[in-house]
Amino acid sequence: MIESLAAAVRAAPDDLTLRLHLAGLLVDAGRGPDAIAHVATVLAADPESAQARELMGRAMGPAPVADSPAPETHAPDEAAAPTTAEPATFDWHAAESDLGEPVGPMFVDGSTEDPGPAPYDVEAAGIRLADVGGLxxxxKRLEASFLAPLRNPELRALYGKSLRGGLLLYGPPGCGKTFLAKAVAGELGASFLHVSLADVLDMYIGQSERNVKELFEVARSSAPCVLFLDELDAIGGKRSLNRSSGARTTVNQLLTELDGVGSDNEGVFVLAATNHPWDVDPALRRPGRLDRTLLVLPPDREAREAILRTHLRDRPVERIDTRRLAKATDGFSGADLAHLCESASENALMESVGSGQVRMIGMADFDQALAEIRPSIGPWMETARNVALYANASGEYDDLAKWLRKKR
Incomplete structure (x- = not known):
């Protein structure tokens, strides 16, 4: 019978009634260890089964003695007295207390839990304007339009200079706008919060606006703090060109936070950077918001030489004429100069690998790299020239137009 039931259980493993019947026969036959596995399977599926609990207690109790004496016979009219005591029931409460603290489930569904605010890192700037080469x-423009009023509160009060509004840095890509923003934070002794598109944009409706609000709350709680909005044209693009209602409402929330509606922005200095200021929503640039604009141009000759020395400082170089290199790299951005140093180093590395002898980086490596690398700001200059010529009726791009005329 046991073997037949075991075969039936193997054929239908989810039949709990059949499995309990087999476990009962195994216990009765003195095969408690074999019965425990079946009872445990039933308890895993139905922890409240009283029959399974009772069988588990019997299976874990002492096995019956095989050679027990035959029971005495009684007359039909005589009550039959039990000859053996009932096995003790397993004490589940005592077993649970022995285990100590309950073990948590292996898996949980955290979909209903509030994830809390996004982790935004506020960092120390660690650099000053003196660390910026050239420019x-x-x-001077930064000092006059932004830093001097902040450093001199008495003069600011005397002349009625307001601290409202922010500063927009614009210019070709790779020219150090982020580095300048960090240096401004260092000059102010303020913490630095870098905000990019990934910190704001979210796929769920309303979450992007909430992210903007949280970012300003983090900046206010960390004041004095420089809140740096990188690639502003992506975060605050023109609402008239945005077909997505989510993008428009995100710009609306950004405008609200810049105005300090419902909160005080005291100690929060807003800086922004973009390569395409003409794509930024005009409302962001009205007085009281990002009302001061600063053109950050490609590094001049002095700055190029300083940048080259910085990138070559920890490399094995020999007889490098940084002055000649600075003269030969007119129109290069800071990123282009870093790429030039990387390419020259790569030339020396590959030759060292081929010859088996390590050598220094020399001017020949830079000459080879210069023959292959061109300035990367050409496409930006074409767009900027069109804007300066045909979209500068208000005069907001006069600095850009003046520089472009010099570059012809």
């Missing part, structure tokens, strides 16, 4: 005119 003398840019530093």
């Amino acid at each position: 003398t005119e840019v530093k």
Whole structure:
């Protein structure tokens, strides 16, 4: 009978009634260890089964003695007295207390849990404007339009200079706008919060606006803080060109936070950067918001030489004429100069690998790299020239037009 039931259980493993019947026969036959596995399977599927609990207690109890004496016979009219005691029931409460603290489930569904605010990192700037090579005119404009009023509160009060509004840095890509923003934070002794498109944009309706609100709340709680909006044209593009209602409402929330509606932006200095200021929503650039604009141009000759020295400082170089290189790289952005140093280093590395002898980086490596690398800001200059010529009726791009005339 046991073997037949075992075969039936193997054929129908989900039949709990059949499995309990087999476990009962195994216990009665003194095969408690074999019965435990079947009872455990039933309890895993139905922890409240009283029959399974009772069988588990019997299976874990002492096995019956095989050679027990035959029971005494009684007369038909005589009550039959039980000859053996009932096996003790397994104490589940005692077993649970022995286990100590309950073990948590292996898997949980956290979909209903509130994930809390997004983790935005506020960092120390660690650099000053003195660490920025060259860009003398840019530093002067920064000092006059942004830093001097902040450093001199008495003079600011005397002249009625307001701290409302922010600063928009624009210019070709790779010219150090982010580095300048960090240097401004260092000059102010403020923390630095870098905001990119990935920190704001979200696939769910309303979450992008909530992200903007949380970013400003983090900046306010970390004041004094420089809140740097990178690639502003992607975060705050013209609403008239946005077909997505989510993009338009995100710009609306950004405008609300810049105005400090419902919150005080005291100690929060807003800086933004973009390569295409003509694609930024005009409302973001009205007085009281990002009302000061600073053109960050490709590095001049002095700045190019400083950038080259910085990138070559930790490399094995020999007799490098940085002055000649700075003269030969007119129109290169900071990113282009970093790429030039990488290419020259790669030339020396590959030759060292081929010859088996390590050598220094020399001017020949830079000459070879210069023959292959061209400035990367050409496409931007074409777009900027069209804007300066045909979309500058308000005069907001006069600095850009003046620089482009010099570059002809």
